[in-house]
Amino acid sequence: QxxxxxxxxxxxxxxxxxxxxxxxxxxxxxxxxxxxxxQYVDDVKLPGMVFVDMVRSPYAHARIVSINKEKALALPGVHAVLTAEDLKPLNLHWMPTLAADKQAVLADEKVHFQYQEVAAVIADDRYIAADAIELVEVEYEILPPLVDPYQSMVDGAPIVRDDLLDEHGEVEQSHPNKIFEWDVGDKEGTESVFEKAPVTVKETMYYPRVHPSPLETCGCVASFDPVKGNLTVYVTSQAPHVVRTVVSSLSGISESKVRVISPDIGGGFGNKVGIYPGYVVAIVASIVLGRPVKFVENRTEHLSTTAWARDYFMTGEIAADEQGRIQALRVNVLGDHGAFNSQAQPTKWPAGFMNICTGSYDIPVAYLNVVGVYTNKAPGGVAYRCSFRVTEAVYVIERMMDVLAHKLGVSLAEIRMRNFVKPEQFPYDTALGWQLDSGNYHFALQKVMDAVDYPALLEEQKVKRENGELMGIGVCTFTEIVGAGPTRNCDILGIGMFxxxxxxxxxxxxxxxxxxxxxxxxxxxxxxxxxxxxxxxxxxxxxxxxxxxxxxxxxxxxxxxxxxxxxxxxxxxxxxxxxxxxxxxxxxxxxxxxxxxxxxxxxxxxxxxxxxxxxxxxxxxxxxxxxxxxxxxxxxxxxxxxDPPNFTYPFGAYICVVDIDKGTGETKVRRFYALDDCGTRINPMIIEGQIHGGLTEGYAVAFGQELPFDADGNILGNTLMDYFIPTAVETPKWETDHTVTPSPHHPLGAKGVAESPHVGSIPCFTSAVVDAFSHLGVTHMDMPHTAYRTWREMKKLGLTQ
Ligand code: MCN
Ligand code: CUM
Incomplete structure (x- = not known):
């Protein structure tokens, strides 16, 4: 071949x-x-257009005692101030989410997260609107916030969603803060393998909450024509037809009279799939006022309230024989979904395609358990070059492969070679229910090892270690699952994903x-x-x-x-x-x-x-x-x-070499070699551009991005002063390569590629950073691998004062 x-x-x-x-x-x-x-949404300027700005909650969890609009309404140029009370008669104070939950359009009686939309001001221009939101007086009664997902289900934990309790104060789930528990695979079968296995490894890791933060924030212009009864919505949307279906069902205007236009979009990265409260408010305001209404977020609103990704606490376990051949895999996850379950993903998959966590390996039996919980944080969970949690899935399996290699004293490449699904095994049915359509993993990894001269790197590392220097060689061999999807198992609001x-x-x-x-x-x-x-x-x-x-x-x-x-x-x-x-x-x-x-x-x-x-x-x-x-x-x-018969399963083999400064903890990515296989390549240059972009975003996640919260539920890092966006200065040099294994079921043999570099590079970076310390017994370090965090690890190891 x-x-x-x-x-x-x-x-x-x-x-x-x-x-x-x-x-x-x-x-x-x-x-x-x-x-x-x-021509972006904010370039749309229509005659008579007015602007929306949002009054947002300074608290993560609070009861709304009162809202006084009078002063704001008295400001010249202000047309309206809307609250949940105003939307109630239209039944639009809440809206359905794409994950079968509901989300408050404007806070109804209480606020669930900091920066939540509480009231909307509509004014002649955005400056008047900005002034007016300062004049809306909201009285809050602060409630204890639920910030730590591990505390979400303990007795006496604050209840995030009292709106879901029935009249007896009870919910279907075992705890009101529990959204779902999803398990896949053979629990008993996996357990019995673990009981007998000669080698077992276990590691717990946190994949932090991150935000794609595209160049353009989210926004829309809603324009209702009261004469024709037509509604036109210009919106930053990755799924305009889905927006049309949702807007039609919310507004009662037939789909034939709703026109949704996504003009030029300044980056989406999954952040622009969902429907946000600001859109609904703009649409309602346009219908009520009979004039065009614009809503465009600023950066802090964007980072604080729109779709973020990950926030998964994962425990991986592998059972293997003495040669490191995997006998079973077990993964447990606690997912922090924030205050509303608004993951934009196929309906049937509460944790997305997390069950692709068997990776590129031939694993006879596996079990995955995911629990999703509410906390007082902004809603989201799947965005950012992710293909619905495959990023988390690849992270956990790739980390565990490293841990296993470490335990057995074999190289990170060798452990993978021993466990890959073999070319002749395709199509390969994974233990957790997917059918990998095609691949040649051995060839890909070997090609990369040859290109970087892997044995020479290992030799160099040995010498460096003897001299007390910190050099890491990371490996990641990932399999993606893209192309949602066959309508038999993927739909959004009942519409199949053709x-x-x-x-x-x-x-x-x-x-x-x-x-x-x-x-x-x-x-x-x-x-x-x-x-x-x-x-x-x-x-x-x-x-x-x-x-x-x-x-x-x-x-x-x-x-x-x-x-x-x-x-x-x-x-x-x-x-x-x-x-x-x-x-x-x-x-x-x-x-x-x-x-x-x-x-x-x-x-x-x-x-x-x-x-x-x-x-x-x-x-x-x-x-x-x-x-x-x-x-x-x-x-x-x-x-x-x-309607595709199956997903496509692009894959890749990545190797990363890092040098870590023993004084500062700073990591320098010396080399990053990425081989991707996306089947038939339509435009090699565009593919390379996508890979450069994905690797750069992967670098951002691995080395700096995070959206943490303090104990009161205040979001930290929601400005570009704090949130890491790498520029050409920080970005390493990328080396790209490819193989071509066509998809057997796609008319062109093509597979998707855009998310692969992100999915594959992040575990590779962690692999490299951890590998720099693996001779000292370190098996895992959580992201982001900032100089400070790495320095702290060195201090713990006694490597630095
Ligand atoms: N391509 C190709 N040959 C292949 C596969 C892809 O030439 N075998 C080309 C395609 O023709 C297309 C591009 O590569 O021009 C990406 O194709 P594909 O992998 O199918 O991904 P999508 O077009 O569906 O893009 C979505 C993907 C996602 S999910 C995120 S997130 C992301 C990404 O694209 N967001 C992006 N890359 C982005 N790039 C930019 N500039 N901006 C974003 O918001
Ligand atoms: Cu999940 S980011 Mo892309 O799928 O738009």
């Missing part, structure tokens, strides 16, 4: 000319961005195509065109890609979970092939031959064995709108709704 195919040099002349699949076509969306001509493409070829052979996904920087306008270019032989530059307008795009579930390539790109390929099938009919009629005698040659149909008898796709397009023979319907269009 040649795993290095699909190199640009191998591409055909036609592919290069039309800039099809495999070409590093330059990003078509960039000229407008680099010229500052992007995706879609509609392609129209015009008489001149140029094309417009629309998808149910929406780019936030991933370059869809560039790459989808390349797919159509390859399928139909039309120059990419003649193909316009449009996404994000629900009035024109077919229904799709949006862009997150690296699903655009696994799902929507498959729809693109299939729709293009439908057009090609019709073009074949036309070509046959044009040349008066049978369809069977035709052969597709990249951009034309040729009669087999008759040189020169051929019709290019451009010629066929021209005819398709004219007088057609044999009752063929005019036009060249196709729509495809693609």
């Amino acid at each position: 040649d795993l290095n195919t699909n190199e640009e040099g191998d591409l055909s002349e036609v592919t290069k000319r039309v800039q099809g699949i495999g070409c590093s076509r330059k990003r078509k969306e960039d000229p407008k961005f680099v010229q500052g001509r992007g 995706d879609s493409a509609e392609i129209r070829m015009h008489p001149d052979g140029s094309i417009i195509a629309r998808m149910g996904t929406i780019s936030q920087g991933q370059g869809h306008a560039t790459t989808y065109a390349q797919i159509i270019a390859t399928e139909l032989g039309v120059d990419s530059d003649l193909i316009t890609i449009e996404e994000g307008d629900t009035d024109t795009a077919p229904y799709g579930l949006g862009t997150y979970g690296s699903r655009s390539t696994p799902v929507a790109a498959a729809a693109v390929a299939k729709a293009a092939r439908e057009i090609r099938a019709k073009a074949r009919k036309l070509a046959a009629a044009m040349m008066e031959v049978s369809e069977d005698s035709l052969e597709w040659q990249e951009d034309r149909f040729a009669v087999k064995g008759v040189p020169g008898m051929e019709k290019t796709i451009k010629e066929i397009a021209a005819v398709s709108y004219g007088q057609l023979p044999n009752g063929i319907e005019p036009g060249l269009e196709a729509v495809n709704y693609y």
Whole structure:
């Protein structure tokens, strides 16, 4: 098997000319961005538009005694001040979450977390609105906050969600702060293996709460037309059709009269999947006032209240034989979900795809238990290049592989080689219920080991250790699960997670195509065109890609979970092939031959064995709108709704080398080598860009980002003074590589890639930092690996004064 195919040099002349699949076509969306001509939500300015600003709670947990609006309403330019009382008659003071819970739109009787929305001011401009929120007088009765999730279920713990208690003061769950308990796998079978296993290891780790903090914060402009009864919402959304469905059901306006437009988006990273209270307030205000209403957050509001990620307390355990071959895996998780369960993820999966935690390894039996609890913190949990908890899953299994290697005294690479699923085992059914579609893990890791000269690094480390220097070599070999998903096991609010493409070829052979996904920087306008270019032989530059307008795009579930390539790109390929099938009919009629005698040659149909008898796709397009023979319907269009048969499972092998300063605890990433396999590569340059971005965000998480809370539930680190956003100065140099193992079930063999580098790099960084201390008996250190935390560890080890 040649795993290095699909190199640009191998591409055909036609592919290069039309800039099809495999070409590093330059990003078509960039000229407008680099010229500052992007059109973001905040660039939308409509006549008569007014602004919303939020009065937010300074307390994490408090009863609202009273709200006095009078002074704010007296300020010239203020149109309204809304509270939960005002939304109640419309039944909009609470809204459903995407995880089957509900969330207060404006605090109803009590506040559940610091910065929660308490009242909304609507004013002529954002400055008046900002002044007015200072004039709204809210009297609070402070309640004891629940901050530590480990205290959430003890007797006498503060109850976060009294609204869920029934009239007897009871809840379905064993404790009112418990959201769910989810277990998967064979509990008894796993236990019995652990009882007998020659080797067992156990480690507890915390994956901190982090926030993707994209360049653009969240916002919307709602515009209700009282004459037509139409509602238009411009919103920073990764899933505009889902927003339309939710807005329609909340407002009672039919979906045909609701138009949701996601204009240019300044980064999403999962943060822009959900629906936030500010959107609902803007929509209500627009309907009530009959004028456009804008809501755009500032950075602190963004970091404090919108979708964050992780906050998982995980315990991993492995049972193995003396050679380190895994016999069983057990993982226990406590998840802090904050005050409302508003994870934006497929309905059926309370802990996302955490059960992918068997990783790349052949593990006969496993058991996973996840408990999700409420605390007095902002709601969220899945965002940030995560594909629904796969980040946490990969972290726990990769950490445990290291711990096992350490216990047995074998290298981090060797322990993995001994446990990988073998190429001939695919499709491979994991112990926790997934079917890995394809992979070649041994080859990938070996390629990386050769590239960095792993044995030489180990030798260098040995010498350094003798000299008392701290050098770490981290390894991570991850398997992702992306492309949510088959509608049989993935839906959002009952809508299956298919995706879609509609392609129209015009008489001149140029094309417009629309998808149910929406780019936030991933370059869809560039790459989808390349797919159509390859399928139909039309120059990419003649193909316009449009996404994000629900009035024109077919229904799709949006862009997150690296699903655009696994799902929507498959729809693109299939729709293009439908057009090609019709073009074949036309070509046959044009040349008066049978369809069977035709052969597709990249951009034309040729009669087999008759040189020169051929019709290019451009010629066929021209005819398709004219007088057609044999009752063929005019036009060249196709729509495809693609329900994937399985997820795709991209994978990678990463090695990271760090040097740690013994004086300061500062970690320098000397080398980072990332090999990714995402099957067929559509645009190698865009893939590389995605990988650089994901690695940089991984570096940010591993070495600095966190959103901690103090004992009173005050969020710390919610400004860019405190929250680490790496610049080119801090960012290490990345080395990238790839193999190509096509997905057997995807029409193009492609897998998603965008989240892989994030998912794979974070455990690799931790692996490297811990490895620098592993000869001193250290098996785990929690992130973020800041100089201070590392220095504290060194102090504990007596390495520094
Ligand atoms: N691609 C390719 N060949 C493949 C796989 C992907 O050429 N085999 C290309 C695609 O054509 C696409 C890009 O790589 O242009 C990413 O594709 P894919 O992996 O399918 O991911 P999505 O397009 O669905 O993007 C979502 C993903 C997620 S979930 C997060 S989070 C994230 C990420 O994208 N957010 C981003 N990358 C981001 N990049 C930018 N600039 N901004 C964000 O908000
Ligand atoms: Cu979870 S971050 Mo991306 O799936 O949009």
